[in-house]
Amino acid sequence: MYVINLRYTDALEAHREYLTRYFEAGVFVMAGPKMPREGGVIIASGIERDKLDEIVAEDPFAQQKLAHYDITEFKATRLAPGWKLPEPFAER
Structure with a gap:
């Protein structure tokens, strides 16, 4: 399982897609904005x-260099x- 922590500088409909x-x-399996709204x-x-x-x-956001990503596996x-854990993870 991973947490992807991103900081963005602009919002794009393409990111939502x-x-x-x-x-x-x-x-x-889960996503949302951080508070204050500096990323997600x-x-x-x-x-x-x-x-x-x-x-x-x-x-x-990555392709247009509008966000920085920190990925942490846990x-x-x-x-x-x-x-409940997501099914693919729960089976391991």
Whole structure:
């Protein structure tokens, strides 16, 4: 599982379309703006790091050099009651 922490300088509809594409593909499982609104966070799961790097490079923010990305891999070992791990991760 990965946390993708991005800081952006401009908002683009193309970025939202990019997010939708990878939510539908099952790679992104959670996303939203940071507060204060200086960037956002994406949670990705069930993917190898090299493939994730390729996906992040597709983001219009990355292509237009409008965001900086910090990607941190982590293994979720505890969840609050009522929360479930995404299926690809839970099977490992």
